[in-house]
Amino acid sequence: MLQSFYTNMGFFGALLFSLTLFLFFVCWFAGIAGITLPVDGGKPRGSTWQILLAVLFPPYPIIWMIMIMNEQRKFLKNTNNNLNI
Numbered sequence: 434m435l436q437s438f439y440t441n442m443g444f445f446g447a448l449l450f451s452l453t454l455f456l457f458f459v460c461w462f463a464g465i466a467g468i469t470l471p472v473d474g475g476k477p478r479g480s481t482w483q484i485l486l487a488v489l490f491p492p493y494p495i496i497w498m499i500m501i502m503n504e505q506r507k508f509l510k511n512t513n514n515n516l517n518i
Contacts, residue, residue: 457491464494467501 470480
């Protein structure tokens with residue numbers, strides 16, 4: 434299987450594909466960790482359906498993570514503008 438993968442895609446294609454797949458896997462786990470992260474009361478940040486969707490549909494936690502990062506960017510940008518007097 435690895436030989437046919439390498440033969441069809443070449444060295445750089447196989448390397449790029451493997452790296453992309455690895456990064457997708459890491460981001461998927463990071464998104465699931467973010468959704469299930471306990472907040473103040475010890476309950477997960479996401480609801481049960483969000484956790485189930487994150488496990489069964491891998492692009493969801495990645496999209497969720499991007500949205501959270503965008504919210505944080507806007508919050509920090511707004512905070513920095515308010516500090517400049």
